[in-house]
Amino acid sequence: xxxxxxxxxxxxxxxxxxxxxxxxxxxxxxxxxxxxxxxxxxxxxxxxxxxxxxxxxxxxxxxxxxxxxxxxxxxxxxxxxxxxxxxxxxxxxxxxxxxxxxxxxxxxxxxxxxxxxxxxxxxxxxxxxxxxxxxxxxxxxxxxxx
Numbered sequence: 001x002x003x004x005x006x007x008x009x010x011x012x013x014x015x016x017x018x019x020x021x022x023x024x025x026x027x028x029x030x031x032x033x034x035x036x037x038x039x040x041x042x043x044x045x046x047x048x049x050x051x052x053x054x055x056x057x058x059x060x061x062x063x064x065x066x067x068x069x070x071x072x073x074x075x076x077x078x079x080x081x082x083x084x085x086x087x088x089x090x091x092x093x094x095x096x097x098x099x100x101x102x103x104x105x106x107x108x109x110x111x112x113x114x115x116x117x118x119x120x121x122x123x124x125x126x127x128x129x130x131x132x133x134x135x136x137x138x139x140x141x142x143x144x145x146x
Contacts, residue, residue: 004018005058006057007037007058008052009032010034010043010052012031012034013051014031015055016030016036018037023037024037024087024088026038039086040080040083041083041092042093044062044094044095045095046095046102049062049093049095052093053118053121054121058089058090059090059117059143061091061093061116061140062095062115062117062118063093063095063114064103064104064114064115067096068098069112071113071130072113072130075131076094078130079115079133082133082140086140086141086146090146107123111128114127114129117139119144124143
């Protein structure tokens with residue numbers, strides 16, 4: 001794999017350039033040292049989400065959820081399993097719509113859980129409702145053309 005990809009750090013918001021062939025080696029942010037592509041679900045705040053959508057070269061799938069939502073809590077481990085399975089190909093993140101209600105308004109979110117796939121600065125597709133890991137993986141692979 002030649003070239004590099006840009007990845008936004010979920011912790012500090014810094015955009016990093018990472019050699020594509022080093023994605024599976026667990027690259028870290030040059031500013032704060034946080035892992036960038038480790039197969040874990042990152043918690044984002046709205047400003048970091050916007051920056052990642054705009055700058056990241058890898059597809060980004062975001063789980064819009066809330067702590068009071070039973071289906072959201074049930075899907076969380078499945079989302080984490082899908083993140084592990086697609087590590088270094090896709091970045092997985094979540095944003096708490098209770099803490100950041102403006103995100104729901106900006107994105108037109110009417111119900112949760114809702115997964116939104118972003119790639120190359122645009123929303124690619126949405127997947128509503130709680131889903132098992134295999135369905136999440138299949139959705140991402142099909143929509144991101146992996």
